Amino acid sequence: MAISTKNSQYDIQADGLKKSFGNFEVLRGVDLHIKRGEFFTLFGPNGAGKTTLIKLLATLTDPTSGNLHVSGFDVKKEVNNIRSTIGVISHDPYLYDNLSALENITFFGTLYGLDDIDNRARCVIKQVGLERRMNDIVRTFSRGMKQRLSVARAIVHDPKILLLDEPYTGLDQNGSQIFGEMLSDLKSNKRTILMTTHNIDEGLDLSDRIGILSKGKIVLDCPKSEIQRSSFKDLYISKVED
Amino acid sequence: MNKVWAIIKKDIITELRTKELFSSMLVFALLVIVIFNFAFGFSAELLDLAAPAMLWISFTFAGVLGLSRSFALEKEGDAIIGMLLTPTDRSLIYAGKMISNTIFVFLVGLLMVPMFILFFNYNFLSTLVPLIPVIFLGSIGFVSVGTLFSAMALNTKLREVMLPILLFPIIIPVIVSAVKLSEQVLDGNSLLAASFSLKLLVSFDIIFLTACAVIFEYVIDES
Amino acid sequence: MMRRILFVLAFIGIIASVYAAFIYAPTEPQMGHIQRIFYFHMGTVWVATVAFIIVFIASIIYLWKGTRKWDILAYCSAEIGVLFLTLTIITGSVWAKPIWGTWWTWDPQLTTTFILWILYIVYLVLRSSAGNDTKKAKYAAVFAIIAFIDLPLVYLSVRVMRGISPVVFGPGGGGIAPEMMNALLINMAACTLLFIVLLLERIDLERMKDAVAKLKLSQN
Numbered sequence: 001m002a003i004s005t006k007n008s009q010y011d012i013q014a015d016g017l018k019k020s021f022g023n024f025e026v027l028r029g030v031d032l033h034i035k036r037g038e039f040f041t042l043f044g045p046n047g048a049g050k051t052t053l054i055k056l057l058a059t060l061t062d063p064t065s066g067n068l069h070v071s072g073f074d075v076k077k078e079v080n081n082i083r084s085t086i087g088v089i090s091h092d093p094y095l096y097d098n099l100s101a102l103e104n105i106t107f108f109g110t111l112y113g114l115d116d117i118d119n120r121a122r123c124v125i126k127q128v129g130l131e132r133r134m135n136d137i138v139r140t141f142s143r144g145m146k147q148r149l150s151v152a153r154a155i156v157h158d159p160k161i162l163l164l165d166e167p168y169t170g171l172d173q174n175g176s177q178i179f180g181e182m183l184s185d186l187k188s189n190k191r192t193i194l195m196t197t198h199n200i201d202e203g204l205d206l207s208d209r210i211g212i213l214s215k216g217k218i219v220l221d222c223p224k225s226e227i228q229r230s231s232f233k234d235l236y237i238s239k240v241e242d
Numbered sequence: 243m244n245k246v247w248a249i250i251k252k253d254i255i256t257e258l259r260t261k262e263l264f265s266s267m268l269v270f271a272l273l274v275i276v277i278f279n280f281a282f283g284f285s286a287e288l289l290d291l292a293a294p295a296m297l298w299i300s301f302t303f304a305g306v307l308g309l310s311r312s313f314a315l316e317k318e319g320d321a322i323i324g325m326l327l328t329p330t331d332r333s334l335i336y337a338g339k340m341i342s343n344t345i346f347v348f349l350v351g352l353l354m355v356p357m358f359i360l361f362f363n364y365n366f367l368s369t370l371v372p373l374i375p376v377i378f379l380g381s382i383g384f385v386s387v388g389t390l391f392s393a394m395a396l397n398t399k400l401r402e403v404m405l406p407i408l409l410f411p412i413i414i415p416v417i418v419s420a421v422k423l424s425e426q427v428l429d430g431n432s433l434l435a436a437s438f439s440l441k442l443l444v445s446f447d448i449i450f451l452t453a454c455a456v457i458f459e460y461v462i463d464e465s
Numbered sequence: 466m467m468r469r470i471l472f473v474l475a476f477i478g479i480i481a482s483v484y485a486a487f488i489y490a491p492t493e494p495q496m497g498h499i500q501r502i503f504y505f506h507m508g509t510v511w512v513a514t515v516a517f518i519i520v521f522i523a524s525i526i527y528l529w530k531g532t533r534k535w536d537i538l539a540y541c542s543a544e545i546g547v548l549f550l551t552l553t554i555i556t557g558s559v560w561a562k563p564i565w566g567t568w569w570t571w572d573p574q575l576t577t578t579f580i581l582w583i584l585y586i587v588y589l590v591l592r593s594s595a596g597n598d599t600k601k602a603k604y605a606a607v608f609a610i611i612a613f614i615d616l617p618l619v620y621l622s623v624r625v626m627r628g629i630s631p632v633v634f635g636p637g638g639g640g641i642a643p644e645m646m647n648a649l650l651i652n653m654a655a656c657t658l659l660f661i662v663l664l665l666e667r668i669d670l671e672r673m674k675d676a677v678a679k680l681k682l683s684q685n
Contacts, residue, residue: 058327060327090320092319092323094327113245397604408587460528
């Protein structure tokens with residue numbers, strides 16, 4: 001595993017991050033600093049730029065301007081180093097429907113360049129509680145099971161950082177509960193986690209710090225201890241509507 | 243290398259399980275041949291002249307079908323994003339997809355030719371054997387650009403329409419030289435009788451394999 | 466100011482080229498007056514060539530750097546290139562009808578020109594469907610690069626088929642009258658000036674479109 005060149009306490013460091021598509025500026029100067037081991041939840045309505053921000057952090061697209069370092073690596077120069085230190089879970093599973101659970105995880109494990117892939121794949125599948133369906137085709141899985149397997153895909157290379165893009169979307173109550181439990185497990189493993197969501201009922205309990213993204217800018221960034229659960233909804237609405 | 247092999251293996255497993263790509267390509271190619279026969283009124287003289295062209299037209303039409311399906315499978319559940327998230331060089335992804343597409347297209351060609359020979363009463367062995375390298379080189383040329391363009395067409399709304407429009411004008415050299423070579427083979431000559439076409443086909447393959455592997459990165463990453 | 470001078474120069478150039486082609490140059494002994502259309506034919510095909518080379522280079526730089534101005538340059542240059550190539554094909558056909566007795570033949574040069582024309586029409590379809598979408602603009606650039614690399618191969622492949630070669634100047638391929646050469650050069654220079662003026666105007670237009678789009682967005 002690559003070792004970070006910068007010895008910074010921040011795993012995610014964005015300064016003046018901008019991203020435009022043609023003439024439309026989706027991110028208009030985002031400053032975001034997330035410490036190692038922190039669970040950060042970013043709230044924001046649809047179209048605020050949450051998914052674009054995640055894509056930038058995941059090196060799926062390049063920023064138009066601004067600086068971005070993920071686990072100390074520069075997003076413009078050291079993409080493959082970043083890719084080996086992050087795991088991404090989205091509302092889409094990013095899995096092959098026609099492969100079995102084990103084949104999927106083994107495939108992605110190979111692309112991450114892991115050793116002893118078969119064991120590692122079995123281990124993470126067990127970790128997400130799918131060992132009994134290991135050899136079944138993903139097409140036959142329910143939404144909740146696909147999401148669990150998606151977690152296995154995201155942690156197969158034991159990443160230090162997890163990026164979660166609206167992971168609760170489409171999960172039923174049972175599925176959400178299981179997923180929530182998995183999240184708190186992941187958190188206890190000292191991982192840095194950034195989650196985005198538009199639903200203010202999700203993730204508030206787990207997070208150490210929260211932020212609000214609105215119209216391409218961070219309009220709130222504070223420790224969760226400063227936030228009262230009861231008044232957060234009003235705060236969110238007032239911040240988003242500005 | 244492990245990574246390229248993993249991508250190829252994944253595509254082969256998928257295909258063995260669904261058999262979608264292969265069967266639809268083959269049936270389509272045969273249909274085109276049948277339709278040509280109707281269009282030419284089953285006239286033996288006309289068909290004789292048109293045979294090499296017919297072989298390659300049905301082959302490319304079927305190939306386009308296969309290419310668009312191949313990337314549509316990557317789009318299901320956005321699995322391709324999972325692949326892009328890994329520290330894998332984009333040219334390796336291109337190599338993997340390109341090789342597995344070539345395997346499928348080549349196999350379809352390989353199955354098509356014997357039927358073609360039977361339909362048109364050519365000598366079986368003396369035509370089949372020299373046609374194999376032509377089909378192989380033609381498949382590589384077709385798929386090298388085709389893999390790049392199908393990745394592009396995937397992200398435009400017009401995907402099914404767009405791929406043939408982009409691809410056909412570019413692969414004219416492949417079609418022309420492959421038709422010329424097949425003509426020689428079907429006339430009972432050796433491949434070297436059309437050595438210029440052979441050289442042209444090989445140069446096309448080499449040039450576009452290199453160019454597309456370099457350019458692929460700009461196509462597959464979101465901008 | 467610069468723009469105005471160019472505009473005036475192009476205007477004078479066009480007048481001069483008309484004069485050179487119709488009055489100054491001597492009548493070609495075998496083909497007669499119809500040969501005079503060749504001065505415009507060569508002028509337009511020259512500009513189309515330059516335009517497509519610009520598209521190729523600008524597309525490479527656009528893919529590499531991702532700055533919009535290179536995308537604009539490639540797009541505008543391709544549009545004008547297609548326009549001039551269309552003129553080339555039309556003037557060629559007008560010339561071919563009395564000389565070859567047909568508007569069109571599948572001779573290697575003509576076939577290559579026709580494929581070239583189709584390739585850049587496809588480019589324009591792809592590029593104009595992109596609008597402000599940077600991803601699609603990149604696709605168009607990719608297509609432009611691939612198409613340009615493909616051209617020599619297309620030419621070689623159509624040469625595999627037999628064709629008749631056109632004899633453009635003079636009887637029996639002998640030397641051409643110096644006045645004819647001068648008329649040709651004047652035409653090429655005038656067409657180049659016209660191309661530059663059109664390109665600059667077209668680029669301005671594209672920039673204005675950008676500005677309007679930006680204003681519209683900021684209104685919302």
